[in-house]
Amino acid sequence: MSDTGAPARLYDYERDPAAIYRQSFAIVREEAKLDRFPEDLREVAIRLVHACGMPDIVGELSWGGDIVSQAKRAIGSGAPIFTDVKMVEHGIIRKYLKEGNEIVCTLDDVRVPVLAERLGTTRSAAAVDLWAERLEGAVVAIGNAPTALFHLLERIAEGYPKPAAILGFPVGFVGAAESKDALAENPFGVPFLALKGRRGGSALASAAVNALAAGLPEERAT
């Protein structure tokens, strides 16, 4: 151990956080095919690739409506951000939310298990019913549960208020691809960003919010 308490340098690896970010984003820009994206979506795509290490996901990103400007406007005006799971909630970098937006995950609300039982669905889906009052103009980030995304679309079809933007990143083998197809085909005019197919996950949903809130962290070590 050195005087500073740092361990002996056994391995040669990058230790400077700013340099790590710089190198990482340079590699993403080199390896990801970003030509088909409008300028404002490019940095969201870059941040998503950065979060999962898979440049080829850009081929499966789909979007509709004025997703970037609508989501940025909602975040910039302090709208709440609803998430299906706590993992998404915790991945959102709060200091990027300059208006102190509330991040709301209702999965653990005491009413949810009873509601899920009554509705005959998952807890993640039932938790969506507790968003209704504040959904208008909000941002929704779904990173895990296909049933939550399907349920949200069903409720909007029934007349729930429309969010400003839906970020759809459910992951897995049962319902994930289908829920994102339904989002992409939504007839309600809600702007969306989705990663089609089986891939997705909470980290990606959080990264999408972080990109929309603050762009890329290339120049800062955060």
Ligand SMILES: C/C1=C2N=C(/C=C3N=C(/C(C)=C4\N[C@@](C)([C@@H]5N=C1[C@](C)(CCC(=O)O)[C@H]5CC(=O)O)[C@@](C)(CC(=O)O)[C@@H]4CCC(=O)O)[C@@](C)(CC(=O)O)[C@@H]\3CCC(=O)O)C(C)(C)[C@@H]/2CCC(=O)O
């Ligand atoms: C079917 C479910 C799937 N979960 C996946 C992947 C992961 N889930 C994790 C954790 C910790 C949680 N998953 C729940 C949301 C739980 N997962 C489900 C449900 C049974 C149904 C959701 C659906 O199909 O739409 C769901 C329970 C529910 O009733 O809604 C979770 C609430 C379970 C729990 O704690 O009781 C919990 C969320 C915790 C939180 O708030 O953050 C994993 C970390 C599990 C793991 O790998 O160890 C992982 C995280 C993936 C991610 O990036 O978010 C799938 C793969 C999405 C799967 C659905 C699809 C499938 O093909 O099976």
